[in-house]
Amino acid sequence: MMKRLVIVLALCLLPVAVTVQAGVTLEAFKFETKAEEQHFKDLIEELRCLVCQNQSLADSDAELAHDLRAEVYDMIQAGKSDDEIVEFLVARYGDFVLYNPPVKPANYLIWFGPFVLLLVAGFLLLRAIRRQKRTAVTDITPEQRAKLDAVLGNTPPQQDKQQ
Amino acid sequence: MTRYLRYLVPLAVFMVLVAFLYRGLSLDPKRVPSPLVGKPMPEFSLPRLKDPAATLSNSDLMGKVSILNIWATWCVSCRAEHEVLLLLAKTGKVDIYGLNYKDERDKAQQWLAQLGDPYVANAFDADGRVGIDWGVYGAPETFITDRQGIIRHKHIGPLTVDALNNEILPLIAELQSTP
Numbered sequence: 001m002m003k004r005l006v007i008v009l010a011l012c013l014l015p016v017a018v019t020v021q022a023g024v025t026l027e028a029f030k031f032e033t034k035a036e037e038q039h040f041k042d043l044i045e046e047l048r049c050l051v052c053q054n055q056s057l058a059d060s061d062a063e064l065a066h067d068l069r070a071e072v073y074d075m076i077q078a079g080k081s082d083d084e085i086v087e088f089l090v091a092r093y094g095d096f097v098l099y100n101p102p103v104k105p106a107n108y109l110i111w112f113g114p115f116v117l118l119l120v121a122g123f124l125l126l127r128a129i130r131r132q133k134r135t136a137v138t139d140i141t142p143e144q145r146a147k148l149d150a151v152l153g154n155t156p157p158q159q160d161k162q163q
Numbered sequence: 164m165t166r167y168l169r170y171l172v173p174l175a176v177f178m179v180l181v182a183f184l185y186r187g188l189s190l191d192p193k194r195v196p197s198p199l200v201g202k203p204m205p206e207f208s209l210p211r212l213k214d215p216a217a218t219l220s221n222s223d224l225m226g227k228v229s230i231l232n233i234w235a236t237w238c239v240s241c242r243a244e245h246e247v248l249l250l251l252a253k254t255g256k257v258d259i260y261g262l263n264y265k266d267e268r269d270k271a272q273q274w275l276a277q278l279g280d281p282y283v284a285n286a287f288d289a290d291g292r293v294g295i296d297w298g299v300y301g302a303p304e305t306f307i308t309d310r311q312g313i314i315r316h317k318h319i320g321p322l323t324v325d326a327l328n329n330e331i332l333p334l335i336a337e338l339q340s341t342p
Contacts, residue, residue, distance in 0.1 A: 050195060050300035063265070064300055067291050092298040094198040 029073050040076055044069055047089060048097050056099065197298050197317040204231075204312050205296035212263050212271055212285035219260070219286040224308055228338045230259045230331075231306045232282070232322075233294065235266040236274045238302040244321035245278050251327060252281035257335050261285035264294045264302050307331065309338045 031037040041058060047068070049060035057065050057072070068089070075085045089097045101107045140148070199205070208220040224231065232248060234241040252259055261282040263271045268287060275282075288294055297306070307316040316334055318326060 053192060064291075067295060071295060091198060092295060093300065094195060094298075096195045 029069075036076070040073065043076075043082060043085065044072055046099050047072070047086075048099055050093055050097065193301075194319045195300070197314075199298050199306075199314050200317055202314060204306070204308050204314050205293070207286065207293040207296065209262075209286035209288055209293055212261070212268065212275075212287045215268075215287070219284050221312065223284070224258075224260055225312045226310055228257055228310065228335055229308050230257055231262055231297075231308065232259060233262045233264050233297070233299050233302050233304040233306075235264045235302050236270040237266065240321040241303045242278075244303050245281070247322045247324060247327060248281040249279050250324070251322070251331070254332070256332070256339075258283045262293065262297070262299075263287050264299060265289065265291040305331075307334055307338070310342070 029037075029040065031040065044057040047057040049055050049057050049062055049065040049068075051062035051064050052060045055065075057068055071088075072085055075088065080088075086098070095101050095107070101110065103111050204221050204224065206221050208218050211217045211219050230251075234244070248259060251257070259282050261284070263285050265288065271285070271287075275285075286293065291299070297304075301319075303321050305318040305322055306314055307318075309315050315338060316330075318330065322331065
């Protein structure tokens with residue numbers, strides 16, 4: 001029992017150990033200040049690794065990600081602005097490297113699609129609710145209502161008027 | 164009419180969804196279109212693979228329709244592609260240049276000696292910097308450049324005989340017929 005628990009705990013900790021190890025790759029870069037290091041980290045968080053595709057440059061352990069991190073580091077050290085660095089990568093790999101794609105016609109669907117769907121869904125919901133309200137009162141005959149009240153044990157005519 | 168609408172609208176929405184999903188089946192997320200297509204090829208100047216004292220630069224590819232193939236000995240699908248490159252070289256229709264990407268010189272030379280050499284010349288890109296300029300994110304990749312040195316096509320992944328016949332050779336013929 002105890003042994004099994006230890007194994008389960010060890011397995012739970014495994015991902016932690018792996019991520020700690022993956023983080024080590026960043027320590028090869030030297031920064032003068034903490035702020036500079038944070039700036040570098042923020043920048044590579046926003047850039048996608050083209051090899052793993054669902055990981056950022058910061059997370060990926062792919063060979064290309066190593067090279068691109070080094071490239072970004074060199075550009076920061078050379079005093080390039082964030083815009084210049086992003087432009088450098090977009091010129092080579094396209095908008096796909098950006099986790100935050102620019103708002104331009106080719107990307108309109110990805111930016112506005114969800115809001116359009118939300119509007120359509122909201123409109124349909126509103127219409128359905130309205131229709132239900134309208135039909136709820138009319139689609140029951142007085143006889144049915146009397147029967148319903150009898151079953152529920154209500155004396156509703158007065159109650160209805162109060163509402 | 165409105166009676167049918169409540170059936171037709173969901174059906175239409177469903178059909179659109181099916182169309183998107185069906186299209187998705189034939190899309191490979193690993194194939195990211197290159198922004199370099201239609202632009203002048205990036206400048207480079209690198210030592211050659213077989214003769215480190217000599218250099219290969221982008222100007223060597225100019226003035227004719229050329230192919231630049233990115234490959235490495237650590238790349239498994241490059242081995243499968245090699246046969247196809249040999250076939251293409253045998254047609255004699257186009258000069259094939261290679262960018263030996265992040266490889267070891269001995270191994271690459273051995274590979275060409277063993278499997279045959281379809282390349283006019285190879286540039287040896289040890290640290291992959293030139294690869295980054297060309298937007299390389301995985302070997303093999305193949306670029307076709309025209310006489311003016313403009314990149315006209317990028318093929319991602321290994322070349323196949325099918326791609327050669329339907330995609331590469333027709334484009335080469337087209338580019339060669341325009342001055």
